[in-house]
Amino acid sequence: MTGRPLPELPDVIGLGLPRLTAGFDGAERLDRRAHLAVHGCAPRLTEDGLTRLAEGVGLRGRGGAGFPFARKLRAVGEAARRRGVRPVVVVNGCEGEPACRKDAVLLGRAPHLVLDGALLAAEVLGARTLVVGVTRQRAETSVREALAERGLTDRRGRTVRTRVVRLPERLVSGEASALLRAAGGGPAVPPGRHARACEEGLGGAPTLLSHAEAFAQLAVAARLGTDRYTTTGTPAEPGTLLLTLSGGVPRPCVVEAPSGVPMGYVLRTCGADPALQGVLVGGYHGGWLDAATAYGAAVSRDALATAGGTLGAGAVLPLPASTCPLGETARVAHWLAAESAGQCGPCRLGLPALARALAEVVAGAGPGALEAVREAARGLRGRGACGHPDGSARFVLSALTAFTDDLAAHVLGGGCGRGTAGVLPLPAPTRTGAPEGREGAERLAVDRTLCTGHGLCAGLVPELVRLGRDGYPSLADTTVPAHLRGRAQRAVRRCPALALYLAREEQSREQSRERRQEQDRARDGDPHPRSGRRSGKR
Template structure:
């Protein structure tokens, strides 16, 4: 049932649990990875659908992208087809499996354990659109191995002369790798970074072709719907948003897991079934998402409509409750620092704004009072809507949501001596299994006299306090900052600034 050894699977695969009859996760209780034969025995053969039939199916089930933006899949299909018709050219299909956010693992589970279901949906779209290229983007070696094995089992390859050339492409494990524009740029031989300008992939994407880009779960969903038909697909879930959804549960849950649940199920029920409660709040949508306070979380259900009513979104499907025994703003600060280090370093809102935003939150937690809080809100306003990609907007939304949700904790830090609760690192980060290793800034305070040159040379990582002395985070510097950090060390007039590896 599995032609790849289990040891080659992604090392951090969580437990998988379906609520009700499984669809996307069907067969995962039988095998670590569903090979071609097992896949067909579980799901059956895939019907042939024309472009009009596929578009009608996606419309009837109101299929939206499951990667964060929630864009209607049918509209993407039409846009690519219309562009190809106007230009009289072929098309391309790209599966975005670059799950760069450590809080999300649903797409990783699909690519590692059910790659043929994802390829089914991608091939349905490729056939309907007359695509000449199919690319699957991933960030982990184990997923690359799994997808490459699935392509080989189907007899698909990137050899010239084939009607459809298919390949898997490896991206760096970075947050911005999940940006569709970064994936398209890298797949064409460019840097794995967003281009810094608006790009309509439906008009000009991979190799300049009109390109359909969607995430892993979206393609798996259309493959399930194609087999079931719209009516039977809609027999599960909320009437206005039929079907199931994959969620990654983390935070205060006893163990991380990926669950498949019908839409419309109360959020509190999902959490209780997984051994936890709402706690002091629930982060939905991941690190570009929003926090729900206990009142909102107790009323919310797993649907776009319900989440929107509480000014939240399911996004990429991460759900992270926090228990009462940790400092929620301290947990938020850890993620804010990581988000600041994950920038592409291409524009001011990312390169300067996000480190400043994380620093302002640190000042609030350190007892900076109302001035620090006002500075934080000012920085959040300055980065929103001005970035080369959506990373600054999402990061600012995440931080502001925490400040607006955990008001009691905020008051304890702003007006008093802090909440007194520890920071346990419950929100998953790449360093959660051990201390992060890398080059960090340090200052010999017996030598520093507050020249401030370091903050001028390295504003992304250093700022000055009210007395003119440098303030910085005890975290590894991102790779793109290291050359300027070394220059700042070399130019320190008092020889007080240093880089240490630990």
């Protein structure tokens, strides 16, 4: 029950009869033959028939927005006919969200179910190109094997040309526009302009883009038909859904459950401690619910929205009573700030400001720091090149609403009395030449005896450094992400006073202990507190 990164393919639990995960009890991965034995052949449908099916089962996208699939399908078909061009189908299997593994499980263990739905859509639309976007090695390998088992390649002359695109494992990689940009040969970051993929997507062609789970659900619905598909779940949201449980559970897992199942039942089944502080639903772009609200909610898009949450990408993270909820939120907020694509001001400057303001609230800076959090969040809404600033602001603000007692203790008193255990999972930092894991983590550090407040570091890497009112740097309490390490090294090299350096995380912890010991000695009246130089590296 720590914040270690989730395994690429966590355990799978079924609540009720499995649909998407059918056959998982007999095979680690369903190859083409096993897939057909479990699910049978996919039927052939017309465009109108597939659209009516998607409408009849209420199929929605399984990312954050939950856009109706039938409307996407109809819009792409109409745009393709109006322009006289072939549309494109794109499967978004890019889970940059550290707390999500549902699409990774589908692509890694049931890739043919996802391909069935995508190829069915391509056939009815007359698409000749199918692209599958992934971020993890096992998903890429599994999809490539599945395409080979079907005889599908990217060679010209094929009825449908298929290819797999591997994106970096970053939060923004899951953005639809980032995937389309990468699939077109560009960088895996949002382009900064808002365009509808159904009108102008990959290569300028109308593009049907949805998440892996949505295409898998489409394949299940095509086999079952509307009447059988809607026998489970709620009338408004029939069928099953996939959830990723992590945080305060003994082991992370992916759960297939009927929509409308009580949240409390899901939490108890996965071994969550009944004495919870709250539950984060929707992942790090979702929102916190207090324990009573979470246990009383049902797992569906509408029910969670009524409770003040969001289903999002299906991540559910219970928080145990042993850790500081605001400290956990601040830790993730720093990571979200570092995950910025750095293309717009709200991301590059606003997210670090939001994370630092929340950290100051946790440190007991008072009502002014709380107002700074709210002001920073207001400045992010609706102003980013993608949804990252809005989602991050929603996540932070929900903590202020869900944990009011803890908030009052930090703002008005000496804190809640609990440390931050790091329960919420984040990616393992890596560094060149070091094995992946916590032992390779580095933090920016500063020698206060050398720093003269030039401020160059804040301009070079504002995600990790800001200048205080006195002009001296304040460093983010987070490890340096891999994509920011180059700029962090540049800031170290350009520091005129040679005060900035990169330290291993274990060195940073040792230095923190030494500083606390010196402060304790000074408070106890020791006239000669121990002094010494840092042991970190430049």
